[in-house]
Amino acid sequence: MVGRSTWIAALVLVWVAALGLGCLAPCGAYSAKEIIRIHQRSYATATDLHVKVWQKEDNIHITDWGVGTVTGGGIGQPVATPGDQPEPYHSRKDPTDGPGIVTDDGTHAIDLNWTNISVPGCTWIAIPFKWTLTEQNMKWLDVAWTNAGDPDKPRKKAAAKNGWQVSPPVSGGGGGTWVHHVTIANMDVPNDPLEPEPMDLYLRNIAFGTLEGLAPIDDDTLANWMDWTAAPVPSIVLHPGESLEYDVVTPWRDGHILTCYEVYDPTAGPSAAPNGYMQQTTDGILWETGDHPTPEPSCFVALTAGLFGLLGCRLRRRR
Numbered sequence: 001m002v003g004r005s006t007w008i009a010a011l012v013l014v015w016v017a018a019l020g021l022g023c024l025a026p027c028g029a030y031s032a033k034e035i036i037r038i039h040q041r042s043y044a045t046a047t048d049l050h051v052k053v054w055q056k057e058d059n060i061h062i063t064d065w066g067v068g069t070v071t072g073g074g075i076g077q078p079v080a081t082p083g084d085q086p087e088p089y090h091s092r093k094d095p096t097d098g099p100g101i102v103t104d105d106g107t108h109a110i111d112l113n114w115t116n117i118s119v120p121g122c123t124w125i126a127i128p129f130k131w132t133l134t135e136q137n138m139k140w141l142d143v144a145w146t147n148a149g150d151p152d153k154p155r156k157k158a159a160a161k162n163g164w165q166v167s168p169p170v171s172g173g174g175g176g177t178w179v180h181h182v183t184i185a186n187m188d189v190p191n192d193p194l195e196p197e198p199m200d201l202y203l204r205n206i207a208f209g210t211l212e213g214l215a216p217i218d219d220d221t222l223a224n225w226m227d228w229t230a231a232p233v234p235s236i237v238l239h240p241g242e243s244l245e246y247d248v249v250t251p252w253r254d255g256h257i258l259t260c261y262e263v264y265d266p267t268a269g270p271s272a273a274p275n276g277y278m279q280q281t282t283d284g285i286l287w288e289t290g291d292h293p294t295p296e297p298s299c300f301v302a303l304t305a306g307l308f309g310l311l312g313c314r315l316r317r318r319r
Contacts, residue, residue, distance in 0.1 A: 029063055030137070033130035034290030035222050038143055039122075040073065041265075041285065042156040046119045048146035049075065050155070053129060054109035055137045056089045056187075059098065061107040068128025068219060073119040078127075083111035086142045086161060088194035089187075119145075122282070128219050136295040138165035140187050143286060159263045159285045160199040160240065161187035166257045166292040169250075178253045180294070182208065182231075184261060185243035195240075202266050203244070204235035205287075209258035210250050214293050217256055222289045225260040237266075253294060260289045 036053075040046050055062070067080055083106070084090045090104045110131065119125070131139070140163035144155050167181040186201040209228035211217065232246045248257055268283035 029132045030135060030295055031064075031130060031132040032139065032290065032292050033128070033217070033219075033222070034139070034288060035219060036127040036129060036141065037287035037289075038125045038127070038158065039284050039286060040119045040125065040145060041121055041268075042145040042158065043147040043150070044121050045147065046121075046145040047115070047117060047148045049078075049112075049114040049117065049119065049125065050144045050146065051078070051112040051127065052083060052086060052109055052142040053112070053131065054083070054085050054089075054140050054142065055133065056085060056094050056108070056140065057137060058094050058101050058104060058108065060133055060135045060137045062110060062131055062133055064132040065110050066130045067112065068130075070125065070127050072125040073117070073123045075114045075117045075119060075125060078112040078114050080110060080112050082106050083109040085109050088189055088192050091194060136168065136292075138183070138185075139163050139290070141286070141288070157197055157199065160201040160238075162201050162263065162288075163187065164259050164261070164288070164290065164292075166248075166259070166294075169253050169294055172249055177249050177251055180248045180250065180257050181245065182248060182257065182259060183243050183245045184238075184259075186238040186240055188240035190240040198240040200240070201238040202264050203238065203261050204264055205260065205262040206231040206234050206236075206244070207260045208248050209256075209260075210248065211256040211258070212250070212252045212254070214254050214256070217291055222258065222291060225258075225289045228258060228260060255294060257292050257294070258290070259292070260287070262287050 036051065038049070038051070040049075053065075062082070065080065067078060070077055085104045085108050093101050093103050095101055112127065112129075140161055142161045143158040145158060146155050162185065164182065164184040167183070169178040169180050171177075172179045184203065184206070188198040188201075189195040190198050192198075207225060207228040207230050209225070211221070233244060236244055238244060263285040265283045265285055
């Protein structure tokens, strides 16, 4: 019979081994891609475009990024540099406690800037973007246009800060199904002095697609959003701080969850676009079509599967 002290020693040994192998973190980096389509409707002619792609947790970091060929408006490629989280997130720690957590250190956002361009109103810009993080996480967008000849309001915010995430899949119980929890959120903060212009987020054409297997996908796959399935709530308004959540059920664990939504302006009247085609909508602000592959289980869970209940280890799900 094994004594209690022997069991404790064994558990400590497993724990130390896991720490030594760096296995409390996911096995590898996490990559996701998207196509960001932005409608220039702020000025008769815009001279600059500013896009910030960011995430808010200060314990997750961007390790790599890339911008594909930008089309529309003849604006060419952006100047892409590491940037800061937008306020009020830049000035606050998230999580607020924990070892090594510091306020925004410049590894949580990428700034895409186009300057001295000339983009007429009603022009759509398409930006393929991909990034790699140290852990799966939600990606947010912050978009603004500038007109150098407008001294009263040189920077026009295109829409509320917004983005989406798919949580790691969980077993759906009997039948061998897996549940992928999708969240789309308005990240503007109400009643906060660091958020001078909170906005409502009007969403429509919310849809999702699924692809089994973790082989990389190409941009054409993201362009075929019209073949995807309408979400349970195909349109909604999200006030600052609110989110929409729904589940996608698949017969597989590992694969790609694709999501699409359009941000639009309800005051502009109905779109005159035939068949609602994204790049012809007159009241659309931006279209987001993106891919979230399911993350690999953590090494720690794999190493200690037999002691899972005993050690109380679980995958973290962000909502």
